[in-house]
Amino acid sequence: MDLIFLGAKAGLAVLLLVAGGAKVADLPGFTAAVALFAPSRLPRRLLRAAALALATTELALGGASLAAPSAGWLNLAVLALGCGFVAVSGAGYALHRDRSCRCFGALSQRRFDAAAIARAVVIAALAVLAAQPARAASVQLGLTARLLLLGCAAIVSVAAYTAARAIAAARDAQIGWSS
Numbered sequence: 001m002d003l004i005f006l007g008a009k010a011g012l013a014v015l016l017l018v019a020g021g022a023k024v025a026d027l028p029g030f031t032a033a034v035a036l037f038a039p040s041r042l043p044r045r046l047l048r049a050a051a052l053a054l055a056t057t058e059l060a061l062g063g064a065s066l067a068a069p070s071a072g073w074l075n076l077a078v079l080a081l082g083c084g085f086v087a088v089s090g091a092g093y094a095l096h097r098d099r100s101c102r103c104f105g106a107l108s109q110r111r112f113d114a115a116a117i118a119r120a121v122v123i124a125a126l127a128v129l130a131a132q133p134a135r136a137a138s139v140q141l142g143l144t145a146r147l148l149l150l151g152c153a154a155i156v157s158v159a160a161y162t163a164a165r166a167i168a169a170a171r172d173a174q175i176g177w178s179s
Helices: 002-025 027-035 044-067 072-095 114-130 142-177
Strands: none
Touching: 002 027, 002 044, 002 072, 002 114, 002 142, 027 044, 044 142, 072 114, 114 142
């Protein structure tokens, strides 16, 4: 069972790293998605700060979860985030159906639809699995292993950031050429 719990934990950690890196790369697009849920009079700089805070939270939780698999509080934080994804997907479906969610920045053209709710429920279910305690022997990591995992987390995040920036630039160039 430890393999299932730790696999879910690692998979979610990588998902958070990719999503966070892609959101940072497409911060204007993600800010627009955040604005869908904010009061209309909220200043743009606060919306941008909220979008950046959400993206960096995903990056921090993903990296920490990958490098410290025995930290139980991280499991609960990832579970809370997964439940938040379900709430946002449901609210997005109810209030902003078929608008872009920017869940993965420019890496995805996903929208608030029924499939988005299903994906969020799957993520939350994986977070429930990941929150299950694993045997201590299964999650013992030395300092070197933790540092290597943090380095891998940085590589995944930078790769997602770079890919999202390239896709956004190509999309922007196409829009400019077709105008």
